[in-house]
Amino acid sequence: MKEQLYEKLDSAYEDMVVIRRHLHMNPELSFKEEKTAQYIHDFYADLGIEVRKGVGGNGVVARVSGGRPGKTVALRADFDALPIQDEKDVAYKSTVPGVMHACGHDGHTATLLQLAKAIHELHEDLAGDYVFIHQHAEEFAPGGAISMIEDGCLDGVDVIFGTHLWSLTPLGTIEYLTGPVMAAADRFDIKIQGAGGHGAAPHQTKDAIVIGAQLVMNLQQLVSRRVDPIDSAVLSIGSFVAQNAFNVIADSAKLGGTVRTFNPDIRHLMEREMKRVVDGTALANDCTIDFEYVRGYPAVVNHKAETEFLKTVAEGILGVESVVESTPQMGGEDFAYYLEKVPGTFFFTGAKPDNPYPHHHPKFDIDENAMLLAAKTLGAAAIDFQNL
Structure with missing residues (x-):
């Protein structure tokens, strides 16, 4: 069955590219992805696949049932873009000023759509159920995962797999890691209220x-x-x-930033110690400082058994030498919430183009061939998991 799946995916590669480029040219920001959600919904509806729109907001969930009973495997892709001006000189450059897919979510979506189509075409010979979670708003906390889970996207799910196309990892490489793989992503805002005045008389002020x-x-x-x-x-x-x-000496000032951690105890420590420093600075300067610490996504913590399983699956496709243990990433991901509810793993698929730029860069792009490898790895994992 996997060989048949691979053949179908190979045949669908050009369609995968078309979808990805369409989405790249028509990006939508987090929580505003109405047209993208409709596009995803219509893709499934046209194939006669069971699909539900408006899951937890703009989320879309499709389901394909195999011809035999088995386990329920969920596969997830995100589809929101970022408030960044696309500076690439390519035919599929974003047509929306100040908005672009600078993190590969367009590729994630195209990958999952074509994988779902292939599994649907083979469903009579497959066991189990396959849930395709298309998640909105990954880029902006509180994100879309929480509301989609609350709306039932994980109901009855036994395991979940997800991947991120990674622009700085060579094409043909899969990176995996057991345990914490992406950091908890928090933000903070600080507002200083001093006492402004003339630049020639600083002694009469509290310089923010x-x-x-x-x-x-x-x-x-x-x-x-x-x-x-x-x-x-x-x-x-x-x-x-x-x-x-x-x-003019500043009457007020605002600071903002982020804190990234893996260990929950360190997360607590950072919040507590930041408040202590802020309060101490306010006392020392006889001024008022407001401090807000906003907890974002928790750390993405991969489950051991499912990660080892995924590693074995990937090695069967690429060979042992191309499946490598990654190092933890300080970037955040709300895939963490799925892993708090069901077992699973989140891995990286190498997508390094000829002229690579990091994620969230105005010239970000991917080698689109990585989508095919991601689809094969996710599909093989979904099918092989039925045999565990």
């Missing part, structure tokens, strides 16, 4: 920029001086805004 600079330096010491070196954590300040005329 100076206070903010103190915070930046003090917060940067938390990872190096409060986190055990055996553990991992990242604290990055991505925004520091205090716009004024050249001769």
Whole structure:
């Protein structure tokens, strides 16, 4: 059955590319993916596949039942884009100003759609049920996974598999990892309320920029001086805004950033210690500082048995030398929520193009051949899992 699946996927590759490029040219931001969701729904409906739209918001879930009873396997792809201007010089460049697929979600969607079609064509000879989860809003917390789970997308599911096309990993490579594979992704916002004034009379003010600079330096010491070196954590300040005329001392300033961790205890530590530093800085400068720490996605933690299973499946397709153990990524992913509910694993499929750029870059692109490898790996895992 797997050989028949591979043949169908090989034949469908050009259609896969067409879908991916259509989505790339017509991206939609998180929680605004109405046209994309309709496109996905119509693809399944035209094939006569059971499909439900509006799952947890803009999510779409399709289901194919095999000719024999068996386990229920879920496969997931996300389909939202990012608020980035597409700077590539390609025929399929985004047509939406300031919005582009800069993370490969268009490729994920095209992969899953054509895989679902192939499984549907073989369903009478297959065992079990196959659930195709097309998730909206992966890029912006709270994300789409939580609401889709609450709306029943995992009901009756025994296992879930997902992959991410990875632009900096060579084509023809699968990367896997047991345990934490992507970090918990939190954000924070800090607002400093000082006392502004004339640049010639700083003694009459409480300079919000100076206070903010103190915070930046003090917060940067938390990872190096409060986190055990055996553990991992990242604290990055991505925004520091205090716009004024050249001769005005800032009355207020805003800072924003992110914290990434794997260990829940370290996550608690970072939130607690950040608040301590903020409160101490406010006391030292006799000013008011508001601090908001927003918890985003938890860490993606792959299950051991399912990860080892996926590794074996991938080796059967690519060979042992092309299936490698990855290192944990500090990027976040709300696939974490699925893995908190059912066993499964999330892996990376190499998609490095000739001129690679990192994810979320204005010139991001993928080698589209990676979609075919991703489809074969996900499909083989879904079919082989019936034999466990």
